[in-house]
Amino acid sequence: MTTALVPSQPLRQRARPARAERLDSLTGLRFLAAFAVFTHHFTGASPSGGVAHAPVLFPYSTIGITGVDFFFVLSGFLLAWGHRSGTGAKEFYLRRAGRILPLHLAATVPCIWVFHVWGGVPWDLPSFLASLVLVQTWFPGVVPMFPGNGVAWTLSVEALFYLLFPIIIRGAYRLRTRTLLGLCGAGIVAMWALNWWTATHLSPFYSEWVMRHPLTRLPEFALGLTLALAVGRGVRVPLRPGILAAVFGAYTVVYAHRGTWFDSAVTGQLTYSVRPLAALFFGLVIVAYVQRERDGQRGWLCTPVMVRLGAWSYAFYLLHQTVNRLIVDHWGRAVPSNESVFTLVGVAAVVTALSWAAYTYAEEPARRWWTRRQCT
Numbered sequence: 001m002t003t004a005l006v007p008s009q010p011l012r013q014r015a016r017p018a019r020a021e022r023l024d025s026l027t028g029l030r031f032l033a034a035f036a037v038f039t040h041h042f043t044g045a046s047p048s049g050g051v052a053h054a055p056v057l058f059p060y061s062t063i064g065i066t067g068v069d070f071f072f073v074l075s076g077f078l079l080a081w082g083h084r085s086g087t088g089a090k091e092f093y094l095r096r097a098g099r100i101l102p103l104h105l106a107a108t109v110p111c112i113w114v115f116h117v118w119g120g121v122p123w124d125l126p127s128f129l130a131s132l133v134l135v136q137t138w139f140p141g142v143v144p145m146f147p148g149n150g151v152a153w154t155l156s157v158e159a160l161f162y163l164l165f166p167i168i169i170r171g172a173y174r175l176r177t178r179t180l181l182g183l184c185g186a187g188i189v190a191m192w193a194l195n196w197w198t199a200t201h202l203s204p205f206y207s208e209w210v211m212r213h214p215l216t217r218l219p220e221f222a223l224g225l226t227l228a229l230a231v232g233r234g235v236r237v238p239l240r241p242g243i244l245a246a247v248f249g250a251y252t253v254v255y256a257h258r259g260t261w262f263d264s265a266v267t268g269q270l271t272y273s274v275r276p277l278a279a280l281f282f283g284l285v286i287v288a289y290v291q292r293e294r295d296g297q298r299g300w301l302c303t304p305v306m307v308r309l310g311a312w313s314y315a316f317y318l319l320h321q322t323v324n325r326l327i328v329d330h331w332g333r334a335v336p337s338n339e340s341v342f343t344l345v346g347v348a349a350v351v352t353a354l355s356w357a358a359y360t361y362a363e364e365p366a367r368r369w370w371t372r373r374q375c376t
Contacts, residue, residue, distance in 0.1 A: 023081070025289040026074065027310030028301030033067035033074075034313040035348065037151075038320040040064030042344050051324045051333065051347070052340035059256040066278035068154050072217050073282045075158055076224025079165055080172070081232070089166040091374075096162045098370030100134075103363040104155055107318035108132065111149040114326050123147055134159040140209050151321050153212060160214035161221045172225060177233055180226040187219030188276040195272040211275070220279040227283050231290055239288035248281050315355035315363060323351050 043061040044050020054061075108131070115121045124143050130136040131148030137156040146153055172180060194216060198207040210216060254261070258270040289301065300306065309316075327347065334340055 023078075023290055023293055024302040024307050024310075025293050025299065026078070026286060028303075028306035029070070029285070029289065029310070030074065030313040031306065031309040031316070033070040034317040034320070036064035036067035036070075037317065038064075038324075038348060038351065039344065040067070041321055041324055042347065043340075047336065051327050052343045053334070053336040054338055054340040054344065055336060056338045056341065057344075060252055063252045063255060063274075063278075066274065066282075069217075069220055069275055069278045070282040071154060072157065072161070072220035073224040073227075073279050074286060075161060076221035076226075077228045077283075077286055078224075079161075080169060080225040080228035083169055092166055093162065094370075094374055098367055098374070100155060100158070102366035102370070103315060103318060103358060104134070104149070104152055105132065106358065106362045107315070107322070108149045108152070110319075110322050114322050114329070115150070119325060119329055131156075137209075137212050137214060140206065145205070145209065149318060149322070151317060157212070157214040157217050161218070164218075165225075168222070168225065172229060177226075177230045177235060180229065184219065184223045184226045187222055188280060191216060191219045191276045191279075192273045195275065196268070199268070199272060219276070223279055223283050224286070227287055231287060236291065237284070237287055239284055239291065241285060241288045241292070244281065244285055244288060251277070251281075309352070312352065312355040312359045315358035316351055319354050319358065320351045323347060323354070 039057065039061050040063075042051045043054055043058050045062060045065075047053055047058065116123050122143060127136065127142035127144075127147040130139065130142055131152060134152065134156045136142050136147055137153050138160070175183075195211055198210045202210065255270055255274060258267045262270070292299065293302065324347070334343065
């Protein structure tokens, strides 16, 4: 794989992306990532978990959990891509708060009933409050590990990204692209090494907590940020989304059958490396689609349907596990069957409809109100 670097330029000229045009293909990809996480949760992490186990999907569906890695990489990319010089930290923080908090708080309301009141999931007040202000992954003592709206743990990771972004972006502007890529490579390797170390030296609870801590996911965010600057500075990589998808599909098969195809040492390494490898793949996919779209090639991800679904993907992500839990508590887990695929599609349609309502009547009105407040 080769990259074409533009000739050396003055620092201020080469520092920033050329322009921050709208990238519809990335909006469409957001929905696919949210749907992958939904599929993983729906079919379960094991044959006895999930809502309705479908043998035709499992264990391949377990790779869907890496959808959160896509969001971390995408977050870094989009924040750097849309950054404007002169934007102060306070303005940035207020915009992020207006974008994230209203729907997060609204989506937590049904979780209180579904998980804690009806479902009986144990909790304590400090942990619940930590989930409301999105710092629940920063500390090891929360009860349970996912208090409040469980899927909002990723927002807690993003919260630290947002906090650090004004500092990181200034430093990134001052570094050459090769230096940034080298630092990202080191961060990805460190992520793999840390996962290996925690899995072999810590209890499962603390190992999982460390690997969900925002600092351990910072390399993924930094990778997205670096790729945005690289593309904006003129770096071009010959990538085809179809080939990338085929490679990742083959990797998914190997990863899903690692426990039966390989010995324990290889199985362990495939487990420890899945997050960093997924981050690298998603980074390449993002770059591939950005390059295509900037070249005027608008594919199916840019269609109105996919862009609309992408706009609803934040609500889809925040609501899907609440719906899953409600189904399990009310009707119980279905007997494993390939017919569960139809149940999955039906539940996804319900969650999509709820996501449209949440976006239309909560998320978007709150965003517009917040924006008007900042402009006055």
